[in-house]
């Protein structure tokens with residue numbers, strides 16, 4: 001059996017296991033989605049949003065890209081944030097980085113990787129912004145810290161995005177979280193307190 005045939009079989013097994021618990025589960029999802037969470041995470045295959053939070057279909061709106069970045073000129077991410085905040089009325093936006101992130105690792109080198117280099121430049125900006133702290137670290141510790149700093153900087157970027165500022169202006173409840181996921185033990189860690197209103201500068 002090819003791997004793709006196996007995937008279709010897995011799908012039917014999964015459907016059956018969910019319907020055994022709740023036979024109307026899929027029907028109940030057809031009409032609408034009402035997730036409380038928007039997850040912004042890395043595309044890395046080892047960091048599956050729903051699974052690691054133990055959440056079902058319908059529970060979380062998901063956006064993933066290389067190294068969980070929120071770039072102000074990226075209309076893909078901005079459209080996701082806008083839809084999630086304005087129409088789905090999510091209460092929490094979670095930016096979750098992860099240790100051993102290939103994107104972060106590449107950004108720490110001067111090697112050229114092609115088109116992804118333009119994207120990674122945004123992580124290099126985070127590195128530059130925190131160069132004093134990072135200069136005190138070496139090797140894996142340095143990479144791990146940049147993974148953390150990157151997630152926290154993306155929370156800052158989310159907090160400055162027009163849909164989020166508008167929501168706060170209207171008094172909408174919205175909390176933005178920075179988390180980090182450890183591939184080595186499967187655990188999520190909170191990096192800093194949630195941002196729940198405009199950041200004063």
Ligand code: CO
Pocket residue numbers: 042043044066067068098100101102103104
């Ligand atoms: Co990654």
